[in-house]
Amino acid sequence: MLAALSLLLLCQLIGEVLVRWLALPVPGPVAGMLLLFLILLLRDGPDEELRTTSQNLLKHLSLLFVPAGTGIVLHLNRVGDEWLALLLSLLLSTVLTLAVTAGVMQLCQRLTRKDAA
Structure with missing residues (x-):
């Protein structure tokens, strides 16, 4: 180990x-x-x-998420001040991640079908 x-x-x-x-x-x-x-x-x-x-x-x-959670609690007033920017960035990054993941999955499926044929 x-x-x-x-x-x-x-x-x-x-x-x-x-x-x-x-x-x-x-x-x-x-x-x-x-x-x-x-x-x-x-x-x-x-x-x-x-x-x-x-x-x-x-x-x-x-x-490993404990320090991040502690940081959020420590800066809770800042989160309250900038909640809109945080919300938009979280939503946008989530949608972008889902779109990229779906695109990569489709690409991998196409490549796998060509190899099998």
């Missing part, structure tokens, strides 16, 4: 360093996930230890 957790944190650290060094417009953890994805492609997927560690982290994912 320690080796798998170290790999996850190392990928995130390298992602953070690359983003800051190259001034990329993406968050460091996203770059770290891309690096981890490339590593997993080269290794033909995760080993059992990485799979188990990742599943255990996902089981307790709700704990």
Whole structure:
């Protein structure tokens, strides 16, 4: 478990360093996930230890939302002042995410049908 957790944190650290060094417009953890994805492609997927560690982290994912919830409560007056902008951005991003997901799903289905034929 320690080796798998170290790999996850190392990928995130390298992602953070690359983003800051190259001034990329993406968050460091996203770059770290891309690096981890490339590593997993080269290794033909995760080993059992990485799979188990990742599943255990996902089981307790709700704990990672506690700081965000605390921040919202801490700045509740600001949320009250800017509720319209927050509501519109949440609605727009949700609709956009659903549209992109549906488009990607349709594209994948078309590509899968062509491969099967």
